[in-house]
Amino acid sequence: MSHALTAASMAAPAPNGAAAYRQRRTAKQMEAEVFARATRSIKEAMTDPGPLVQARAVADNRRLWDAVLMAVLDPGNQLPQGLRAQLAGLSRAVLRECDAEAPDLTFIAEMNEQVAAGLWS
Numbered sequence: 001m002s003h004a005l006t007a008a009s010m011a012a013p014a015p016n017g018a019a020a021y022r023q024r025r026t027a028k029q030m031e032a033e034v035f036a037r038a039t040r041s042i043k044e045a046m047t048d049p050g051p052l053v054q055a056r057a058v059a060d061n062r063r064l065w066d067a068v069l070m071a072v073l074d075p076g077n078q079l080p081q082g083l084r085a086q087l088a089g090l091s092r093a094v095l096r097e098c099d100a101e102a103p104d105l106t107f108i109a110e111m112n113e114q115v116a117a118g119l120w121s
Helices: 003-011 017-023 027-047 051-073 081-099 105-120
Strands: none
Touching: 027 051, 027 105, 051 081, 051 105, 081 105
């Protein structure tokens, strides 16, 4: 093994698993992963209807969709205006559902899945 290779490998530690994974993902793919995680939490709440599991899943999804709404309302957002308006409307619909006394978890999961699929494409 050459001295230069050894020195280079010692100077820059190899990224850990999570960092290496992130390096291979685009920003859109990482956003899709966030929606996928949110969907998994909602689906878990659908199979384990305990109040804490559901409250946590709905709260996590509410934070996600709040962030989406704030991002698309930001005047500096580079997305086309029409797409921003559609995402704002979708965000508001999901947020209304999250705030409902008995949220429709299937609807929330479907919206998450559709957005994630769009980000993966």
